[in-house]
Amino acid sequence: MSQSQPGGTERGTERIEAFSDGVFAIAITLLILDIKLPHLKNSDLLSSLLQLWPAYFAYVLSFVMIGIYWANHHYIFKLFQKTNHALNLLNLLFLLFIAFLPLPTEVLGEYLLDKANQTTAATVYALGLLLPAASWLLMWLYASRGQRLIDRRLEAGYVRRLTLQYLGSVVLYSGAVIISLIDFRWGLGICVGLTLLYLLPPKSPVFSREER
Amino acid sequence: MSQSQPGGTERGTERIEAFSDGVFAIAITLLILDIKLPHLKNSDLLSSLLQLWPAYFAYVLSFVMIGIYWANHHYIFKLFQKTNHALNLLNLLFLLFIAFLPLPTEVLGEYLLDKANQTTAATVYALGLLLPAASWLLMWLYASRGQRLIDRRLEAGYVRRLTLQYLGSVVLYSGAVIISLIDFRWGLGICVGLTLLYLLPPKSPVFSREER
Amino acid sequence: MSQSQPGGTERGTERIEAFSDGVFAIAITLLILDIKLPHLKNSDLLSSLLQLWPAYFAYVLSFVMIGIYWANHHYIFKLFQKTNHALNLLNLLFLLFIAFLPLPTEVLGEYLLDKANQTTAATVYALGLLLPAASWLLMWLYASRGQRLIDRRLEAGYVRRLTLQYLGSVVLYSGAVIISLIDFRWGLGICVGLTLLYLLPPKSPVFSREER
Amino acid sequence: MSQSQPGGTERGTERIEAFSDGVFAIAITLLILDIKLPHLKNSDLLSSLLQLWPAYFAYVLSFVMIGIYWANHHYIFKLFQKTNHALNLLNLLFLLFIAFLPLPTEVLGEYLLDKANQTTAATVYALGLLLPAASWLLMWLYASRGQRLIDRRLEAGYVRRLTLQYLGSVVLYSGAVIISLIDFRWGLGICVGLTLLYLLPPKSPVFSREER
Numbered sequence: 026m027s028q029s030q031p032g033g034t035e036r037g038t039e040r041i042e043a044f045s046d047g048v049f050a051i052a053i054t055l056l057i058l059d060i061k062l063p064h065l066k067n068s069d070l071l072s073s074l075l076q077l078w079p080a081y082f083a084y085v086l087s088f089v090m091i092g093i094y095w096a097n098h099h100y101i102f103k104l105f106q107k108t109n110h111a112l113n114l115l116n117l118l119f120l121l122f123i124a125f126l127p128l129p130t131e132v133l134g135e136y137l138l139d140k141a142n143q144t145t146a147a148t149v150y151a152l153g154l155l156l157p158a159a160s161w162l163l164m165w166l167y168a169s170r171g172q173r174l175i176d177r178r179l180e181a182g183y184v185r186r187l188t189l190q191y192l193g194s195v196v197l198y199s200g201a202v203i204i205s206l207i208d209f210r211w212g213l214g215i216c217v218g219l220t221l222l223y224l225l226p227p228k229s230p231v232f233s234r235e236e237r
Numbered sequence: 238m239s240q241s242q243p244g245g246t247e248r249g250t251e252r253i254e255a256f257s258d259g260v261f262a263i264a265i266t267l268l269i270l271d272i273k274l275p276h277l278k279n280s281d282l283l284s285s286l287l288q289l290w291p292a293y294f295a296y297v298l299s300f301v302m303i304g305i306y307w308a309n310h311h312y313i314f315k316l317f318q319k320t321n322h323a324l325n326l327l328n329l330l331f332l333l334f335i336a337f338l339p340l341p342t343e344v345l346g347e348y349l350l351d352k353a354n355q356t357t358a359a360t361v362y363a364l365g366l367l368l369p370a371a372s373w374l375l376m377w378l379y380a381s382r383g384q385r386l387i388d389r390r391l392e393a394g395y396v397r398r399l400t401l402q403y404l405g406s407v408v409l410y411s412g413a414v415i416i417s418l419i420d421f422r423w424g425l426g427i428c429v430g431l432t433l434l435y436l437l438p439p440k441s442p443v444f445s446r447e448e449r
Numbered sequence: 450m451s452q453s454q455p456g457g458t459e460r461g462t463e464r465i466e467a468f469s470d471g472v473f474a475i476a477i478t479l480l481i482l483d484i485k486l487p488h489l490k491n492s493d494l495l496s497s498l499l500q501l502w503p504a505y506f507a508y509v510l511s512f513v514m515i516g517i518y519w520a521n522h523h524y525i526f527k528l529f530q531k532t533n534h535a536l537n538l539l540n541l542l543f544l545l546f547i548a549f550l551p552l553p554t555e556v557l558g559e560y561l562l563d564k565a566n567q568t569t570a571a572t573v574y575a576l577g578l579l580l581p582a583a584s585w586l587l588m589w590l591y592a593s594r595g596q597r598l599i600d601r602r603l604e605a606g607y608v609r610r611l612t613l614q615y616l617g618s619v620v621l622y623s624g625a626v627i628i629s630l631i632d633f634r635w636g637l638g639i640c641v642g643l644t645l646l647y648l649l650p651p652k653s654p655v656f657s658r659e660e661r
Numbered sequence: 662m663s664q665s666q667p668g669g670t671e672r673g674t675e676r677i678e679a680f681s682d683g684v685f686a687i688a689i690t691l692l693i694l695d696i697k698l699p700h701l702k703n704s705d706l707l708s709s710l711l712q713l714w715p716a717y718f719a720y721v722l723s724f725v726m727i728g729i730y731w732a733n734h735h736y737i738f739k740l741f742q743k744t745n746h747a748l749n750l751l752n753l754l755f756l757l758f759i760a761f762l763p764l765p766t767e768v769l770g771e772y773l774l775d776k777a778n779q780t781t782a783a784t785v786y787a788l789g790l791l792l793p794a795a796s797w798l799l800m801w802l803y804a805s806r807g808q809r810l811i812d813r814r815l816e817a818g819y820v821r822r823l824t825l826q827y828l829g830s831v832v833l834y835s836g837a838v839i840i841s842l843i844d845f846r847w848g849l850g851i852c853v854g855l856t857l858l859y860l861l862p863p864k865s866p867v868f869s870r871e872e873r
Contacts, residue, residue: 040311047262050683054691054760055266061276062767064697070768070778074785085757092753099676110438117304121297124266131274132282142282149286226746252523259474267478273488322650329516333509336478343486344494354494361498464735471686479690485700534862541728545721548690555698556706566706573710 038108041116042099048120049095052127056084056091059131080134083150086220087130093223094123094157100227101165101187105174112174115164122157129153147209148202151216155198162191176232183231194219250320253328254311260332261307264339268296268303271343292346295362298432299342305435306335306369312439313377313399317386324386327376334369341365359421360414363428367410374403388444395443406431462532465540466523472544473519476551480508480515483555504558507574510644511554517647518547518581524651525589525611529598536598539588546581553577571633572626575640579622586615600656607655618643674744677752678735684756685731688763692720692727695767716770719786722856723766729859730759730793736863737801737823741810748810751800758793765789783845784838787852791834798827812868819867830855 060080063073105112129150136146168174169184197219205212272292275285317324341362348358380386381396409431417424484504487497529536553574560570592598593608621643629636696716699709741748765786772782804810805820833855841848 044258044262044307046680047259047683048266050680051263051266051687052269053756054684054687055269057688057691057760057763058270058694060764062764062771064771068778070772070775070781070785074768074781084761088757088760089753092756095680096749113308114436117301120265120304121300124269124300125296127269128272128274132286135274135276136282139282142280145282145286149282224750256470256474256519259471260478263475263478264481267481270482325520326648329513332477332516333512336481336512337508339481340484340486344498347486347488348494351494354492357494357498361494468682468686468731471683472690475687475690476693479693482694537732538860541725544689544728545724548693548724549720551693552696552698556710559698559700560706563706566704569706569710573706 038102038105041108041113042102045098045116045120046095048124049091049098052124053088053091053095055127056087056130059127059134060084061135076138077134079137083130083134083137086133086217087126089220089224090154091123091126093220094161097161097223097227101168104176104179104230105168106176107174109174112164112168115160115167119157119160119164122153122160125156126153144206144209147212148205151198151201151205151212154216154219155195155202158191158194158198162195165191176230178232180231180233183228186228250314250317253320253325254314257310257328257332258307260336261303261310264336265300265303265307267339268299268342271339271346272296273347288350289346291349295342295346295349298345298429299338301432301436302366303335303338305432306373309373309435309439313380316388316391316442317380318388319386321386324376324380327372327379331369331372331376334365334372337368338365356418356421359424360417363410363413363417363424366428366431367407367414370403370406370410374407377403388442390444392443392445395440398440462526462529465532465537466526469522469540469544470519472548473515473522476548477512477515477519479551480511480554483551483558484508485559500562501558503561507554507558507561510557510641511550513644513648514578515547515550517644518585521585521647521651525592528600528603528654529592530600531598533598536588536592539584539591543581543584543588546577546584549580550577568630568633571636572629575622575625575629575636578640578643579619579626582615582618582622586619589615600654602656604655604657607652610652674738674741677744677749678738681734681752681756682731684760685727685734688760689724689727689731691763692723692766695763695770696720697771712774713770715773719766719770719773722769722853723762725856725860726790727759727762729856730797733797733859733863737804740812740815740866741804742812743810745810748800748804751796751803755793755796755800758789758796761792762789780842780845783848784841787834787837787841787848790852790855791831791838794827794830794834798831801827812866814868816867816869819864822864 060077062077108116129152132146132153133150136142139146165188169188172179175184197215201212201215201219203212204215272289274289320328341364344358344365345362348354351358377400381400384391387396409427413424413427413431415424416427484501486501532540553576556570557574560566563570589612593612596603599608621639625636625639625643627636628639696713698713744752765788768782768789769786772778775782801824805824808815811820833851837848837851837855839848840851
């Protein structure tokens with residue numbers, strides 16, 4: 026924080042990264058509150074716990090998603106050389122959707138096996154993943170357009186590749202939302218598949234010029 | 238933290254900023270717990286989720302408010318050159334009201350559509366926004382009066398402008414509380430309008446003398 | 450963290466302070482969850498909210514207590530020159546009681562007006578404040594005895610004064626527990642009085658020798 | 662964070678440690694939410710609170726376990742010289758199980774005295790402790806195998822001793838799971854015994870070569 030100049034409107038990204046990290050860490054840890062233990066004494070605890078499997082599935086999926094976003098957030102903020110008011114607001118919008126994830130997670134965990142509502146549940150979950158992906162894309166487009174905020178030494182091809190990748194995510198999650206309406210299994214399958222894909226190691230940034 | 242001198246009673250602001258950031262990040266992420274999913278199996282999940290729209294509205298409004306306070310907190314603490322016991326207590330009072338926000342948010346989300354209680358709900362929410370605004374003003378007045386704790390190079394006119402701005406917020410939120418009692422729609426409208434206003438970029442501080 | 454030597458068993462206090470700060474910030478912000486909004490549609494929201502006043506009272510009292518402990522924790526950890534395994538465990542015990550505070554806070558808020566249980570509620574709350582005070586004293590006695598971990602330049606009289614002050618708190622909270630059993634009003638009064646006392650500014654440390 | 666090079670895929674461990682610390686601090690503080698106060702006005706509060714003793718027991722046990730993991734996490738990450746994508750994912754898996762602990766803690770606290778379910782409850786709790794221990798072992802084996810990520814100056818015998826210790830934990834927790842199925846008291850006894858064992862101070866790392 027000491028590096029930022031009080032006289033400027035564009036500043037370093039340390040502050041915003043620390044705040045975002047806090048929100049990531051809290052949102053990821055709050056997910057466990059979505060698994061509601063049934064409070065029925067003298068019932069069969071074991072079968073109750075086993076019947077909660079959709080909630081465990083939703084917990085793991087959302088936990089991994091938030092963990093991946095956390096890692097990627099550091100990754101792209103390292104490519105940003107500064108931040109400004111608009112990027113702060115776009116980041117706040119993104120965090121709003123990250124902090125919102127416990128709700129679709131609860132919906133999926135509770136209604137995945139409920140025949141009357143499983144289509145709604147999967148669609149809502151896919152929508153819950155589309156929202157942070159879309160605000161992420163906005164954040165990236167704003168920062169990278171005309172090298173507004175990113176490291177100017179980054180190779181144009183590398184920047185374009187990231188743009189395509191983030192755009193692709195938005196397209197695929199939009200697809201997952203629509204397909205969920207037809208068959209919730211396929212919609213959820215796309216969500217799981219994308220999560221597994223994101224577990225692959227990220228490519229190193231390519232710089233067109235040497236660091237001095 | 239290493240810069241603070243154990244022998245003094247006035248210290249740097251790093252500690253208090255880090256603690257405040259923690260409270261901001263947690264309060265903003267806890268807001269999602271205010272959206273209570275109805276636990277009715279075999280009911281229509283979609284219509285239940287759509288009927289929760291006042292809770293989503295309250296979530297977004299409070300999320301943005303806490304996000305704005307977080308940004309402004311960093312902004313004015315950068316103008317403070319040190320902190321003392323009284324400012325620490327005033328900041329604690331402010332955080333008490335920030336951490337309290339999930340309650341009026343829950344009230345608004347749950348009772349906005351309840352004809353018998355919507356006036357109360359909107360008034361309580363406006364009051365929930367007035368309290369942090371009022372303690373913020375107190376904090377600023379204490380720190381800026383006679384340049385007690387602020388950077389002495391700040392231009393007097395700039396300091397006065399901030400005082401007027403913070404005073405104006407308190408007056409407008411007080412108005413929102415009173416108007417809510419007459420028509421809750423207008424009261425809420427003022428709250429939303431003020432939030433949109435705060436999304437505008439802050440003015441850069443004006444220094445009367447150069448930094449050496 | 451970079452200063453700590455991997456080869457030693459006694460280390461700097463940065464790590465333990467950062468972790469403790471996290472627990473303080475989370476515990477203080479979780480207190481709001483103890484105020485349970487009654488979920489009765491079409492009831493009188495205003496009178497429901499007003500009847501929650503014991504919960505607001507308990508919220509404010511516990512919030513201020515945790516805030517004071519946070520400030521004092523930084524204060525005494527600045528007097529410690531290093532930490533060791535035993536101090537880490539004593540600090541963990543102290544944090545266990547801080548993180549426990551939401552429970553007695555909920556008890557007080559919910560049962561203060563319940564004639565059959567108000568004595569129990571106040572006694573449990575006083576006990577909830579005694580436990581962190583007692584573990585705090587243990588931590589201080591361990592660290593200060595024979596200047597084990599504290600700054601050796603601290604004046605003996607200053608160290609003795611802190612010991613007496615922390616011992617006094619334990620005695621007074623023990624008194625509050627016992628007196629609550631006889632008259633809960635007096636027991637709570639001691640708890641409130643001690644909190645107000647702790648709001649007074651702390652004395653600056655006195656060093657017997659100059660810092661070089 | 663400033664030390665990490667944007668051009669590399671292996672980086673320092675500061676980021677991952679800060680995020681993990683956040684999850685530890687939140688998970689440990691959320692444990693209190695597992696103790697559910699019975700909301701029965703005009704009942705006997707004292708006896709209700711006393712009957713919650715299994716919940717207090719589970720709270721203390723899980724609090725101490727997470728506290729120990731926090732300390733050990735810092736301990737082994739100080740032995741790591743860098744991190745890579747695979748270690749980040751293994752650490753995320755470990756955190757997933759740490760953040761999951763509130764659920765088995767709630768199960769143990771609520772069903773320990775329920776004759777029909779106490780065997781299940783203790784087994785689930787032992788399983789809840791086995792999962793982080795197993796992912797911890799995985800993390801260590803990955804990082805230490807062929808000195809992939811650990812400090813190369815660490816003595817081979819010291820590394821082997823840690824491997825055996827972490828393997829031993831996994832074996833003992835597996836034993837606790839199985840024995841719980843036969844007699845839940847013995848299974849829980851192993852869990853408590855291991856926790857007490859972990860409270861012993863860790864051995865200092867042994868370096869085969871001097872630090873320059």
